[in-house]
Amino acid sequence: MLKKTMLAGMLACWALTCQAQSISPTPDQIKAYTSAWKGERLPDGRPKVPDAVLARLKNISMEEAWGVLRNKGYHNQFEGDWQLIHTDSTMTGRVVTAQYVPSRPDLQELVKETGKKEGRVQTGGTNSWPIDVLKEGDVYVADGYGKVADGTLIGDNLGNSIYAKSKRGVVFYGSVRDVEGLSEIKGFNAWMKGQDPSYIQQMMLVNINTPIRIGRAIVLPGDVVLAKKYGTIFIPAHLAEELVLTSEVTALRDEFGHLRLKEGKYTPGEIDTKWSEAIQKDFLNWVNNYPGKLPMTKKELDDYLKERNY
Known part of the structure; x- marks a missing residue:
């Protein structure tokens, strides 16, 4: 508690010093x-x-x-x-x-x-x-x-x-x-x-x-x-671009998973855990034939997926 109080006091003094300038x-x-x-x-x-x-x-x-x-x-x-x-x-x-x-x-x-x-x-x-x-x-x-x-x-x-x-x-x-x-x-x-x-x-x-x-x-x-x-x-600015791409890929994975669950092709347990090699291949094939416009470039997606473990 004392450390927190001291830190708060230091920050307040710093703020006033900056303000004076x-x-x-x-x-x-x-x-x-x-x-x-x-x-x-x-x-x-x-x-x-x-x-x-x-x-x-x-x-x-x-x-x-x-x-x-x-x-x-x-x-x-x-x-x-x-x-x-x-x-x-x-x-x-x-x-x-x-x-x-x-x-x-x-x-x-x-x-x-x-x-x-x-x-x-x-x-x-x-x-x-x-x-x-x-x-x-x-x-x-x-x-x-x-x-x-x-x-x-x-x-x-x-x-x-x-x-x-x-x-x-x-x-x-x-x-x-x-x-x-x-x-x-x-x-x-x-x-x-x-x-x-x-x-x-x-x-x-x-x-x-x-x-x-x-x-x-x-x-x-x-x-x-x-x-x-x-x-x-x-x-934070330095995380913005990575956050956008990571979130876009997550949304694609969710879309794929929801589709396959509705089709009954996989169980919830298979989708909610680390994907098998068969599911990974199925996802990549689905992405390569995505019916709409991908939110990122294909190169961005390929580079991202190379560095990630499903």
Whole structure:
């Protein structure tokens, strides 16, 4: 318990030290957070997971994505029990994080002064600052510590700005206002813990693009989010492409297994355990004659299967 308390204190001191320096980490600091990523990066240092991977991710189920991450040792990437504006919507994108805390006058003054030195907009609230950094393909993810009344991070005006910049919606561990107006923004959606007619009061922004907590999940800037009505999964950038391919192959295996079970060709025990050589050959033949379009290239599939044990 003492070790946990000491660690929490160290992290708090580190956060305040970073805050005294800037609202956002430098590109090099973000690269340090995400050092496992070896691909292209955005100007702010966040990993730039390819658009093609984001598009394929939309077809991955929560369970498939969750299973891959758990097998990789990432146990704290899922959060559920959301309210959505549009319930049958799926969203993927590159995460921009924001951290909100209850207001404290001395810290709020420091934040505003730091933002002024950094050239951030001084009119209006600081809750517009994360929106100013959004690029197309970004998803604004904010820890509003679950505050609903007086914790509404955006209304329809900011919602329009968010969608204009990112062509995406938001994931808020907090709330929004003007849901009726937000619902009229074509293509926009919000994953939130509540909605309220009040405006934001007694809470403040402290950081942009630092690690944050979203319920049960830890989220880093540049993570990839998969958001569905069933929940949200935050995927480390360096695992995104592998997760998509692994999940796609799992879906193919499930489709094949369900088909053969319906046909009565194999027993549940044969499908649910390590496949025999005969089932492996049957699966490969089925894949080679797949009736639809495979979600991956044939080379991707062949290379993947060569390295896997059925």
